[in-house]
Amino acid sequence: MKKWSIAAVLYLAAVIGGYSVYAKWFADEKQTESHGHNQSVSYGASTSQEQSEPHGESQGHSVQGEVNKSGHQHGSGTALEGSSEVSVFLQSDQDELKIFLKDKSGNPVEDLEVNHEKLLHLIVVDDQLHKYYHLHPEQTGKGEFTIGNSLPDGFYKAFVDIKPKSLAYHVAPVPFIVGNPGMSTHSHGLQPDKTLSKNVDGETVKLTMSSFKANEPVKLTFDLDKTKLTPYLGAMGHVVILDENAQNFLHVHPANDKDTVFETQFEKPGIYKIWAEFKQNGKVRAFPFVVEIK
Template sequence: MNTPARLSLYGLGLVAAFGTAFLVSGAVVPDAVVADRIAATEDGHGGGHEDAAAAAPEAAGAALPGLSLEADGYSLSPVAAPAAVGEEGELAFTVLDPNGDPLREYTEEHEKDLHLIVVRSDGSEFRHVHPEIDDAGEWTIPWSWDEAGTYRVFTDFTPGTADAGVTLTRTISVEGDFAPVAVEDEVREATAGDFDVTLSGDLAAGGSSTLSLEVSRDGEPVTTMEPYLGAFGHLVALRDGDLAYLHVHPEGAEPEPGQVSGPTVEFATEAPTAGRYLLYFDFQVDGEVHSASFVLSTSGEATAATEAPAETDAPAESPAPADDGHDDSH
């Protein structure tokens, strides 16, 4: 792993590359635009061929990385997957290069050429896995669904000739009775197998903070956390409402083979906008990977860029600003 990675949550403004800090502009894309883009990527069970980037304004595509099936010239094919709960099959897709050909060359990041994240629209049913690629450039992995609903599929990778990573996504639906899970405003304690995980720290909109995750078992701190994909822990953050995505890693140098750590892993964080965030922490002990889920809402007041300006005493004769037909509010 390179220099300590900072957790950067996708927001609006400057497009952030994988593992880099996120900077936010003052503008917020309306929820309707986000909904339109997500709807444009929906293709039932992966059979649609609509290009979400063409279905929504170009500016929205640039401002919402991780929500598009096309970025930097690369695009994600329709995703094939079992149609219903309990049906056995495989999940398959192809990443296309700027020429429309299957991408075959990748730069390894965190010991894998591609990271696949699948999560239901309500934030439940989270999976972080690693499919295999064949000679034709198609990625596949054995797959079945435990629950029905609408799912977001994220592919996180670095093309072999690129300087930065790319995150592409599609939406697919799974037949069956759908019972959405209510999302709480805050969840700081979670159970993952035999382990208890506690999250401390806060997210501040527009500011930096540190999140700490502490792992214990039977009331005792766990100090045998093993390297997993080149780190002692991984954190995926999704912004509730649009599921903007970034896969991140903890602070610290890459662990040496055989090295263990624990019970605490820390992440430097920057929340780009006020709101609620869904966090998924993966760690490995005794050769088995465990995942713990959390929810945090930003604390503190809005940043200066989003606060209303203070009232001032203007001269009585000052004319009102002309209405130029543009809405300058953010």
């Protein structure tokens, strides 16, 4: 009898602990929704082992910014809140991730521009900002995109990067859960890198920044072996940036077709994580950098 009582107490503690983690991870999203990001999410359990290929390992970066009309930068920021005309719904089940795009009347949004060879780019990060995935779901219906779900159990945020032809859209985080993640501190504890040089699978990339100050233009210059470099998704590289709370998103492309130089701007001081993606020798690698903006 005592054993059953102890087991019941332990189970109850686990349930309460798991709920506390869940509530903490999604607390910021309630504030985001109240600010008018106009995005929502459906949740489901997923234990599928079918892997959607990630373009990198645990990596991240952060920034706030506005959408660049030239197409070199797509992002979200406080200045853009409340102006999106497209809602994103994400449903996770044991086999798939499904994304549904709706306008303000609830109709499917299907009139999208091809953006760097794809209609939709899906960026997924975990709650620690360690895992990073750049995925490309296939269109499976009107305003519907699907991809196999092979993410490990955990708490995640998705960022759906699209270019509707006639509707305003700004990227905002969509939180979701895979499987039974259990306990997590949701404390990534990002620390700025002491040296901005990373080696992934034998390839080295060095980052030079023209400025570490907020509210001024900054050039991100990446030094790498260009003899092995080939275009990836219509560009010589891709950079994704997130703030340390995974609230503000930037997807930046090179300033021109030849150089691995990216232009952006950090709207607020803070710690940011940057993923720089390059295709060398036929393989896409994501190089993670953490920087502090003052």
